[in-house]
Amino acid sequence: MSSYLFGGTPLRDEEFKKIIKEVMKPRARYNMSAGQAYSVFFEGLRQGKIYGTYCENCGMVFVPPKIYCPYCFKSLDKWIEVKDEGKIVSAVVSYYSASLEKLEKPEIIGIIKLDVPGKQFTTYRFPGILHRLCNVSPEEVINQSVFDARVKARWKPPEQRIGDINDIECFEVLRE
Amino acid sequence: MSDIYTFKRITSLEKLYRKEIEMEINAYHYTAGPLGTKWLESLREGVLKAAKCSRCGIIFIPPKIYCPKCFSEAHDLVDINSEGYIESYTIIYKDNHGRRLEKPEVIALIRFPGVFGGLIHRVSIDPEEIKMGIKVKPLFRKERRGSITDIEVFVKAEY
Numbered sequence: 001m002s003s004y005l006f007g008g009t010p011l012r013d014e015e016f017k018k019i020i021k022e023v024m025k026p027r028a029r030y031n032m033s034a035g036q037a038y039s040v041f042f043e044g045l046r047q048g049k050i051y052g053t054y055c056e057n058c059g060m061v062f063v064p065p066k067i068y069c070p071y072c073f074k075s076l077d078k079w080i081e082v083k084d085e086g087k088i089v090s091a092v093v094s095y096y097s098a099s100l101e102k103l104e105k106p107e108i109i110g111i112i113k114l115d116v117p118g119k120q121f122t123t124y125r126f127p128g129i130l131h132r133l134c135n136v137s138p139e140e141v142i143n144q145s146v147f148d149a150r151v152k153a154r155w156k157p158p159e160q161r162i163g164d165i166n167d168i169e170c171f172e173v174l175r176e
Numbered sequence: 177m178s179d180i181y182t183f184k185r186i187t188s189l190e191k192l193y194r195k196e197i198e199m200e201i202n203a204y205h206y207t208a209g210p211l212g213t214k215w216l217e218s219l220r221e222g223v224l225k226a227a228k229c230s231r232c233g234i235i236f237i238p239p240k241i242y243c244p245k246c247f248s249e250a251h252d253l254v255d256i257n258s259e260g261y262i263e264s265y266t267i268i269y270k271d272n273h274g275r276r277l278e279k280p281e282v283i284a285l286i287r288f289p290g291v292f293g294g295l296i297h298r299v300s301i302d303p304e305e306i307k308m309g310i311k312v313k314p315l316f317r318k319e320r321r322g323s324i325t326d327i328e329v330f331v332k333a334e335y
Contacts, residue, residue: 009210020216020322022206028199039193040183054180079181098200117178163193 037065040079042163048155050114052127054080061116063127082127084153084168086114089123091146093138108133108141112151112171134170150174214253215239220322224314225253226291236292244292259313259333260288260295267303282306286330300329 011019034042037053041064044051052063053076060069063082068075091110097103110133113126121127133146134154140146151171161167186192208216211227215238218225227239231248235256243250265284271277280303287294299312312330320326 020213023203025203030197034193039186042193080178099202
């Protein structure tokens with residue numbers, strides 16, 4: 001009984017299932033403004049374009065857009081159109097949804113480095129986007145053969161776009 | 177080389193994008209702890225109990241594993257006379273959203289003779305009739321699941 005003094009009573013999974021519990025499901029809904037930069041970004045997505053902000057001082061392009069350059073502390077108001085093509089930098093296979101339910105089909109998420117004509121970026125600082133990858137199998141991610149593959153955005157039809165990141169359905173790997 | 181654009185600053189609220197996001201929370205599961213679970217089990221059986229301190233012997237409600245008087249551990253529950261009296265009360269006219277209730281509700285602090293502490297619960301007495309000192313007893317639900325709401329309401333004790 002002295003275990004009381006040292007914080008908590010450990011329960012095994014089956015004990016936790018049986019014990020009396022109060023269950024509370026909160027409804028946590030946020031309603032937030034996208035702000036100056038993201039509003040332009042979403043409006044661009046609705047038109048099928050990916051816009052990023054451009055720092056004249058260091059030449060860096062930011063996708064998703066920032067209104068301040070985190071390297072030069074300059075205010076950014078110049079925009080540049082980024083291609084909807086790029087290269088997979090990293091990818092991950094997710095077997096569970098965000099609410100911890102097992103997914104029927106594992107979802108593959110990738111970090112995509114987007115192309116900007118006439119500009120070169122390092123692997124650490126680049127305009128990029130985090131999005132679903134289609135036509136990729138989990139094995140290709142696990143053995144890392146899909147890394148560095150060329151991808152292109154698959155857009156929703158223009159009438160279904162609402163100005164959201166999901167206006168891009170997913171990124172498709174370009175295979176010959 | 178790509179073109180460089182300058183967009184006008186957005187000044188109208190209609191042009192600003194707004195996002196509604198629902199946080200992905202499934203549910204919170206709370207347990208009542210070692211003594212609280214025993215107490216809720218006794219409520220499920222339809223008995224109101226109180227905790228007893230193993231050192232100073234004080235009986236208190238709601239049960240906690242630490243005695244509120246001497247801070248030593250309490251391990252046991254004891255039967256109490258479930259007929260209590262109203263120590264204090266409040267009348268509620270509006271619900272959580274500020275809408276007027278059809279029928280005002282009465283919430284009271286109920287104490288039990290010889291028991292330290294008390295329970296706050298609903299009382300089914302008219303707001304006109306309620307006063308301090310009225311004797312009440314718990315009315316248990318028919319279907320109980322081990323919760324404080326297994327006591328549906330406190331009703332006037334008959335003489």
